[in-house]
Amino acid sequence: MFDHPHRPLIGITVGRDVPNRPSVLRLTENYVRALTSSGAIPVVITTGIDTAAVRTLVERVDGLLLPGGVDAPDPHPRHYSEEAQPTTVIDEDLDALEIAAIARATGLGMPVLGVCRGCQILNVALGGSLIQHLEPGKVNHLQDIPLGLETHELRLEAGSRLAAPAGGELLLRVNSLHHQAIARTAPGLRVVGTSEDGVVEAVESTDPDEWIVGVQYHPEELMHRLAHRGLFADFVAACARYTAARTTERNTSP
Numbered sequence: 247m248f249d250h251p252h253r254p255l256i257g258i259t260v261g262r263d264v265p266n267r268p269s270v271l272r273l274t275e276n277y278v279r280a281l282t283s284s285g286a287i288p289v290v291i292t293t294g295i296d297t298a299a300v301r302t303l304v305e306r307v308d309g310l311l312l313p314g315g316v317d318a319p320d321p322h323p324r325h326y327s328e329e330a331q332p333t334t335v336i337d338e339d340l341d342a343l344e345i346a347a348i349a350r351a352t353g354l355g356m357p358v359l360g361v362c363r364g365c366q367i368l369n370v371a372l373g374g375s376l377i378q379h380l381e382p383g384k385v386n387h388l389q390d391i392p393l394g395l396e397t398h399e400l401r402l403e404a405g406s407r408l409a410a411p412a413g414g415e416l417l418l419r420v421n422s423l424h425h426q427a428i429a430r431t432a433p434g435l436r437v438v439g440t441s442e443d444g445v446v447e448a449v450e451s452t453d454p455d456e457w458i459v460g461v462q463y464h465p466e467e468l469m470h471r472l473a474h475r476g477l478f479a480d481f482v483a484a485c486a487r488y489t490a491a492r493t494t495e496r497n498t499s500p
C-alpha cells in the first residue's frame with residue numbers, strides 16, 4: 247500500500263445484475279480492493295444515469311476502469327455490425343454507458359484499463375469486433391477453479407506496457423473466465439498478449455503516450471502476484487500523472 251500525494255479517483259462502470267430491467271447493481275469487490283491497495287479511490291459510474299452525467303463524471307475522475315465479472319453480459323454485436331448469436335447475453339444500458347465513458351476518456355487522453363468484458367467493450371467502442379463464442383479447444387478459457395488460481399499461459403510482447411510490471415517476463419500465468427475474445431483489433435489498439443491457441447489476451451494503445459490497456463484475464467483476482475499488482479500500480483501512477491499534467495496545463499494557460 248502506498249499513497250500518492252493526490253490519490254487518483256478512478257471511475258468504475260457498473261451495470262445491473264439482471265440486464266435491461268431495474269434489479270441490483272453489481273461490482274466484484276476485488277476491483278475496489280485492487281484500486282485501494284494501489285493508492286486510488288474508486289468512484290462508481292452506474293447505468294441509470296444519462297449520457298451527459300456519464301461524461302461529467304468521466305471529466306472529474308483521473309482514470310477509467312472497465313470491469314468484467316462472472317456472467318458479465320456481452321457487448322451487443324450490432325456495435326460491430328453482426329447479429330447476436332444464441333449464446334450472447336446483452337445489457338444495452340451498460341453498453342451505452344461504457345461506450346460514452348470510453349469516448350470521453352479517450353478524447354481527454356485519460357488512462358483506461360479494461361478487464362475481461364471491459365477489454366472487449368473497449369475494443370468494440372474503438373471500432374473492433376469480437377468472436378461471439380469461443381469453441382472449446384486446446385486452452386480452457388472458462389476455468390472451473392477459483393479465479394485466484396492461474397489456468398493458462400499468455401505470451402507478452404517485449405516492450406509492451408504489460409511486460410514492464412511483469413518484471414520483463416514474457417510468459418505470464420493467468421486465470422481465464424471468458425467465452426468471447428477479440429476478433430478484429432480496433433484501430434488505435436495493438437495485440438500485446440496471446441494464449442497458446444492464438445486467442446487475444448491483451449491489447450494496448452498504439453500511441454506510447456496513451457495509457458490504454460485491455461486484458462482478457464482478471465488481474466484483480468491475482469493481486470498476490472507481483473506482475474498483476476504491478477499492472478494496477480502502473481495504471482494508478484499513470485492516472486496521477488494524467489491529472490498532474492492537466493493541472494499544470496490549466497495553471498500555465500493564459
Ligand SMILES: [Mn+2]
Pocket residue numbers: 386387398421422423424441445447462463
Ligand atoms: Mn483466456
